Amino acid sequence: MNGLIWIGQVALAIVFLVSGTFKLFAFRPWIHAAGQRAHMGMADTPLRSKILGLVEVLLAFGVLMPDVYTSDGMVPEFVIVRSCAAGLAAVMIGAAVYHMRRKEHAALDVAIFLLALFVIVGRWPF
Numbered sequence: 001m002n003g004l005i006w007i008g009q010v011a012l013a014i015v016f017l018v019s020g021t022f023k024l025f026a027f028r029p030w031i032h033a034a035g036q037r038a039h040m041g042m043a044d045t046p047l048r049s050k051i052l053g054l055v056e057v058l059l060a061f062g063v064l065m066p067d068v069y070t071s072d073g074m075v076p077e078f079v080i081v082r083s084c085a086a087g088l089a090a091v092m093i094g095a096a097v098y099h100m101r102r103k104e105h106a107a108l109d110v111a112i113f114l115l116a117l118f119v120i121v122g123r124w125p126f
Contacts, residue, residue: 005122009063016060023053059084081123089116
């Protein structure tokens with residue numbers, strides 16, 4: 001079971017590393033299109049996209065670092081993975097709401113949310 005959870009963690013990290021990196025280093029046409037949508041009232045500015053990309057990349061790295069302890073042993077095992085996966089799940093809830101308001105499909109957002117939920121539950125100490 002541990003191997004399956006690791007596969008889920010790596011898949012979750014890859015999805016958000018790619019997505020976040022694209023948002024951080026977006027191409028000029030995409031930035032222009034995001035600015036046009038902001039003028040149409042969709043509130044998707046390039047700055048907001050870059051901030052979200054940075055958050056996604058940082059949380060993705062956190063999902064890959066499960067055995068991090070402090071020197072005094074105060075951080076229990078897998079707390080960082082659970083909290084980072086919970087942050088990514090919250091990002092996906094926001095993404096699903098965003099896409100549903102724009103009358104777009106949110107199935108991919110729900111699937112990635114379920115993957116984050118699998119990592120959270122799998123790393124929960126029983």
